Amino acid sequence: MRSLYFLVVGILLGVTLFKSEAASWFRIFEMFHFESFHMYGIIGTAVGLGVIVVQIIKRKKLKGYNGNPITFADKEKRKYSYILGGIFFGLGWALAGACPGPMFTLLGSGYLSLIVVILSGIAGTFVYGLLRDKLPH
Numbered sequence: 001m002r003s004l005y006f007l008v009v010g011i012l013l014g015v016t017l018f019k020s021e022a023a024s025w026f027r028i029f030e031m032f033h034f035e036s037f038h039m040y041g042i043i044g045t046a047v048g049l050g051v052i053v054v055q056i057i058k059r060k061k062l063k064g065y066n067g068n069p070i071t072f073a074d075k076e077k078r079k080y081s082y083i084l085g086g087i088f089f090g091l092g093w094a095l096a097g098a099c100p101g102p103m104f105t106l107l108g109s110g111y112l113s114l115i116v117v118i119l120s121g122i123a124g125t126f127v128y129g130l131l132r133d134k135l136p137h
Contacts, residue, residue, distance in 0.1 A: 014108055017101060017102050017105045018102075018105050020042060021038065022039065023098065023105040023106050025098065027039050028093070029097070054072065057070050092124075096117045096120075098117065103117055103118055103121070104118070
C-alpha cells in the first residue's frame with residue numbers, strides 16, 4: 001500500500017514539474033542565460049519551503065511514516081567538495097537540459113532521447129561508486 005502512495009506522489013510531482021514548465025528545456029536554457037526569473041523562482045520557492053519544513057520537523061520532533069524520529073546529520077565543512085560537485089552537477093544539467101528530477105518527467109512526456117541522459121546518469125553514479133574510495137572527501 002505504501003508503494004502505491006509513493007507512486008501517486010511521484011506522478012503528482014511529475015505532473016507539477018511538467019505543468020509548471022520546470023522540466024522544459026527552454027526554461028532551463030533561459031535560466032542558464034539569465035534571461036528569465038521563472039526557474040529561479042521555482043528553485044527559490046523549493047529551497048525556502050524546504051528550510052521551513054526542516055525547521056518544523058526539528059522543533060516539533062516529528063516522526064517518519066515508520067514511527068522513527070526524523071534526524072538530520074550535520075554536514076562536514078568541506079567547501080571545496082561542494083563547489084566542485086556543484087560545478088559538475090551544473091555542467092551536466094546544462095548539457096543535458098534537465099536535472100535528475102525532471103529527466104523522468106520528460107521521459108514520461110514522450111521525449112525518448114532522455115533515455116540516453118538517464119543511462120548516462122546511472123553510468124556516472126556507478127563510476128563514482130567505483131572511484132569513491134580514491135577521491136578526496
